[in-house]
Amino acid sequence: MDTITIKDIARALNLSTSTVSRALRDSYEINPETKRLVTEYAERFNYRPNSIALSLKENRSRVIGVIVPQIANNYFSQAINGIEAIAYSRGYYVIIFQSHESYEREIATVQQAVARKVDGLLISLSSSTSDVTHLRELQDRKLPIVLFDRVSKDLDTTFVTADNFGGAFAATEHLIQTGRRRIAHLTIPPYISITQERLAGYRAALEKYGIPYDEKLIQYTEFGQNDVEPFVDALLDQSPDAFFTASDRLAIGCLAALKKRAISIPETVSLIGFTNTPVADLLAPPMSTVEQPALEIGQMAAEQLINQIEGKQTGTQPGRITIPTRMIVRASSERTPAPHPLREQSSL
Amino acid sequence: MDTITIKDIARALNLSTSTVSRALRDSYEINPETKRLVTEYAERFNYRPNSIALSLKENRSRVIGVIVPQIANNYFSQAINGIEAIAYSRGYYVIIFQSHESYEREIATVQQAVARKVDGLLISLSSSTSDVTHLRELQDRKLPIVLFDRVSKDLDTTFVTADNFGGAFAATEHLIQTGRRRIAHLTIPPYISITQERLAGYRAALEKYGIPYDEKLIQYTEFGQNDVEPFVDALLDQSPDAFFTASDRLAIGCLAALKKRAISIPETVSLIGFTNTPVADLLAPPMSTVEQPALEIGQMAAEQLINQIEGKQTGTQPGRITIPTRMIVRASSERTPAPHPLREQSSL
């Protein structure tokens, strides 16, 4: 692509490159007339500083790398949206990488990001990542890293996550309060952080109401695999009276499976998912949801990372930042009044 | 971030930088022993060439810029997915920019992309862009540009779009063949290319079956504005017997509005949208859809752009590439047999 450089301007105006540079950078002591000449010429020929040369000189790229399991996903695309908003407002660009839920690809991708000279890394771990030494090494080499959503406690950085525990607790409690007691939980792979947090929230709610935890009511599915029917079948064998699913995809898959089996959803099942889709209103019955604050998570993560890059210590880091979730109740078929929670009972 | 350079290796091994460079690049005539030494050292200290320095030298960044109206959008995130797949496989990275449906931001964003030294640009125009001189200028300066989805005939490049005409035609024809005659069309802003193509497909189908075109059955909505209810109301005044909507968002909004008004959708309205969501099965009644080949459009666009960047003339360019759409019929309530198409009648 045809571009004009400082050199071109210098040649055209019979000046040295340093003078031109000074004129453009609005530096001290420069002849106003010279400056006018230079800026006018630059304007006219649409001069733009070569950011690559600048990066080389300043040893930084003003680019932050974002690594997500996949882009074409409601949650992550919203998070990226939040990341971009903050990044752009602070003068950074965003390069996006996908790990495709693969540990190997995550490693390769992180390498590429580093080779690309990103100033920092924003990562949501792939579902098959348990070992994070590839990230710890980079940290040791002083690369700023912030994790979001799918985090690992083995890494000593800032984490930004949704309040998965609280969200799952609220969802489960809502189901209990509308009279369900055998709440099936259809969830994602057990070895990622959010799964465990959500399970803990689910169990805590059961415990609060004195409902025994039955692990046969839990089914773990893989990502990428769209066929949730067998898992739903396995859960149906346990005669549940509600479903609590851990994602949009699972919620939709679950509803589809129930519909296919002509199980009268409105009467027997309340379904709550972590979701962002506005279609929840249109399903029959409407699906209550726990909304993931994807945008805010992205914004917060970006802000933390850029602070770290620019050496602004926020005081409390490295630490964990939790963004609240919001529950939207859409199910209308209440059954019995809520049983009195056992724990509160005994503490009163 | 701590990094090792060729210089460091040269110093450590008492060699010149050029020798090290040659050794690493597997260049001709080099002492095998020296080479071994260098590669081993590089391996051990995890040497990675500085891509910024390379970009400066080679005067190209191996980055392609993608400008979309918004990322957090099913369609565009899938398209980006396709773009990335191709780009990465051919050694390019992707920087994503959002125009937020604003002409001004699109211009600013294009400038940033250029300043960032992208090797080429992949653009889906903002809905408020009618003038494309900002792009034509760049083209004149030899920047490879490929448009996808939202294109403009005022620009002399490769376009990649879905078969909007064909998709709209198929949708409308399907509605006609299931007995509808007053088909409302709820669509997006009139001044973007895809709107016109879809409208043309709609009209062509009406014409084929001798149904008069009634412009009161057409309503244009803005992007970003989630409230489609007034538009649905305006259409309902025309007592339509079907809806053909131009996007997911409109389809969902339309269904929601109908539901709110307790209009018995299953009996009176078939709704067909351009969509990608798998929830269509779960709506009542299930919504037939014309699927947008977002992934393929992204892939094709990226391929075209990279060919252009690398100077591989594909022979036929600049031209228009159309990716077929696929219709999925989910509506089950057939009414009357299809009326015999007038045009075919007269031509037989």
Add this chain to the structure above:
DNA sequence: TTGTAGGCGTTATCAT
């Protein structure tokens, strides 16, 4: 087989 020098675009430092 290896080293030297120059250049990609920019800016900071040190002359003049």
Add this chain to the structure above:
DNA sequence: ATGATAACGCCTACAA
């Protein structure tokens, strides 16, 4: 007030 020079990391003629 302006110019010359060096440096960021890498590669490649050209020289040795």
